[in-house]
Amino acid sequence: MIKFFYHPSPNPAKVALFLEEAELPYEMVPVDTRKGEQHTDAFRSVNPNGKTPALVDGDAVIFDSNAILLYLAEKTGRFLPANEPAARGDMYSWLMFVATGVGPYSGQCVHFRHFAPEPKTYAVNRYDFEAWRHWNIINDRLSQRRYMLGDTYTLVDMAVWGWAGVVPFLTGDPEAWEKLPHLKRLFDEINARPAAQRATALRTRHAFKTEMDEAARREMFPQNARLDATAS
Numbered sequence: 430m431i432k433f434f435y436h437p438s439p440n441p442a443k444v445a446l447f448l449e450e451a452e453l454p455y456e457m458v459p460v461d462t463r464k465g466e467q468h469t470d471a472f473r474s475v476n477p478n479g480k481t482p483a484l485v486d487g488d489a490v491i492f493d494s495n496a497i498l499l500y501l502a503e504k505t506g507r508f509l510p511a512n513e514p515a516a517r518g519d520m521y522s523w524l525m526f527v528a529t530g531v532g533p534y535s536g537q538c539v540h541f542r543h544f545a546p547e548p549k550t551y552a553v554n555r556y557d558f559e560a561w562r563h564w565n566i567i568n569d570r571l572s573q574r575r576y577m578l579g580d581t582y583t584l585v586d587m588a589v590w591g592w593a594g595v596v597p598f599l600t601g602d603p604e605a606w607e608k609l610p611h612l613k614r615l616f617d618e619i620n621a622r623p624a625a626q627r628a629t630a631l632r633t634r635h636a637f638k639t640e641m642d643e644a645a646r647r648e649m650f651p652q653n654a655r656l657d658a659t660a661s
């Protein structure tokens with residue numbers, strides 16, 4: 430049975446959605462990152478990068494959410510576009526756009542807006558700008574087609590869905606959804622799918638730590654130890 434190393438956050442969410450859409454049997458293995466479980470030797474032997482999600486499927490070990498989506502799509506032959514160069518080219522481009530742009534800029538936007546110490550005006554301005562720029566590109570694309578790759582729901586929509594859920598939080602803008610109506614339309618459509626509801630419910634299957642207290646900050650932001658050492 431597939432082992433799915435999970436934390437209730439955007440990158441694992443996309444993988445949960447794929448597993449549920451494909452109705453693949455899996456065992457959810459909680460990795461409580463606010464308690465530092467991503468730093469254990471056991472988890473590092475699965476994902477040397479020490480982040481969720483990760484997957485073990487027999488002798489295949491896969492980490493990084495978008496790599497896992499591709500792995501599962503190839504394994505099942507599902508949620509992929511047509512097997513011809515133009516369609517596959519589109520898929521790789523948009524999947525990597527989410528992997529290398531949407532995810533990292535959104536994540537840094539959350540970090541600097543909500544968790545970084547002052548002064549942070551420069552960093553918030555940069556990451557807010559880049560996050561909006563990426564989300565607007567997705568919104569524009571979705572203004573012309575139902576799904577990211579056209580008429581068919583694919584793994585790229587799942588990748589987008591994982592991060593879309595935190596758009597109001599990461600932008601800090603209560604009107605974010607009004608500004609991204611086409612993204613909101615896709616987000617609502619996917620949320621209404623039974624698989625998305627099961628994927629979302631996964632977060633309630635384990636009592637994950639929710640407080641971002643000092644101990645959680647130490648585990649999540651280990652770089653701060655260097656600042657403390659410099660200050661003392």
Ligand SMILES: N[C@@H](CCC(=O)N[C@@H](CS)C(=O)NCC(=O)O)C(=O)O
Pocket residue numbers: 436438439440441462467479480481482492493494495532648649
């Ligand atoms: N590129 C990785 C990023 C993974 C990632 O940043 N995961 C977050 C949850 S969304 C995490 O586990 N954070 C814990 C930490 O940074 O210590 C992916 O797409 O899977």
